[in-house]
Amino acid sequence: MYFVGVDIGGTGIQAGIVNENGEILFRKECKTNSLDGFENVMNDIEYLVRGLLKENNLDMRDIKSIGFGVPGFINKQGMATAVNLGWEDVNFIESLKNRFNEVDVYAENDATVAALAEAKSGSMKGKNCAVMYTLGTGVGGGIIINGKAFSGAHGMGSELGHVIIGENYFDCNCGNNGCLETFCSATAIIKYAQRLIKEGRASIILDMVNGNLEDINAKIVFDAYRENDEVAVETINRFKLYLSKAIANIVNTLDPDIISLGGGVSRASDIILSGLKELVREQLVFKNNEFADIVCANLGADAGIIGAAFLS
Ligand SMILES: [Zn+2]
Structure with a gap:
């Protein structure tokens, strides 16, 4: 069959x-x-x-x-x-x-x-309670419980990209302010790097795009991070801080076995996963307990x- x-x-x-x-x-x-x-x-x-x-x-x-x-x-x-x-x-x-x-x-x-x-x-095979974040142009999410997709009583649940985790300087496409998507998408990374550079901060990113801020993409920011560029480091650290807040919320709410990060942004998995679990732990209710593994997706498109x- x-x-x-x-x-x-x-x-x-x-x-x-x-x-x-x-x-x-x-x-x-x-x-x-x-x-x-x-x-x-x-x-x-x-x-x-x-x-x-x-x-x-x-x-x-x-x-x-x-x-x-x-x-x-x-x-x-x-x-x-x-x-x-x-x-x-x-x-x-x-x-x-x-x-x-x-x-x-x-x-x-x-x-x-x-x-x-x-x-x-894929990356969450065999786990009963599994959560995935898709970090791309936007942020999507999926919750799997006992092998089944869970979307709530009315089908509106698991909108993990629109959990509100702080105040942001621009509104989300959904009309609200402070959604995870506005902190942890490729779009969010690009906007924040552009903002810092427009404020006059020196950055190699500007050279990487030949002075054209519109040409910045998330990969360029991650590449600049590897060169210890200050703007890139601040942008990516902000991204990881807010991602850790969202993950701490889902651990406090669901206590899943595993959390997987997918989407285009997760291609820089080494940078994203480094120190992420410790950031999450600081924000948990039960700080000393074992909690979900955090991994990157492996099935791609x-x-x-x-x-x-x-x-x-
Ligand atoms: Zn939203």
Whole structure:
């Protein structure tokens, strides 16, 4: 028996046939033509999945279920809202059921899906209570309890990027102030480094972007950190301090077995993980007890397909 996982992104849609061990056997992708509207994107998804099966001499009888990861929010009634796709309360699950009536279909937020993948076959494999932060352009999160994605009573939970951990100098895209996303995303790192440089602080970052502040990216800031650049050190230390606050909150709330950090920012895992556990410990209620391991994700972009395939 196989599973199909579909990772719907802002620019592309990736589908894969996954076996019970979480290995992607076959894959196929298409563009996300979100400007063509919801129904056309759904048509593309159906064409993609059926094409993937056909190309590999499989049909729906070989498939146990199809799971979908969506860059947005899906409520318990199956209505999806995804700003990047232009979806507002669209009837996603019903549309999927109409198109794939031969099998069970499931869908979840993409960060939750990535967490499920890491818990099933990646960095958090075999752990009962596992939490993942996806540190990218924004910050996403997923909570896995007893092997299942947990999103609360109404489907609104595990929005770990929007826990409020302090006052910040700019508002979050969600409209609130102080969300983790505004301290610990790539965007937050870039903005803070730009701010310090605009204040007149000397930094090698300015040379690295030939004087063009708009060209700063998170990797450049991490590279400058390795050179002991003051602006980079202050920016990354601030990032780690707020990340440690969020992690201390989740340890105090859930006491998970393991916490995994994924997303583009986590590529600098050596810098991020160094000393992070000690920072977290200082902010715990039970400072002397063992608490969650903190690791980096290891499935990369495949987590979107693998986790979607494991939804049930
Ligand atoms: Zn927010």
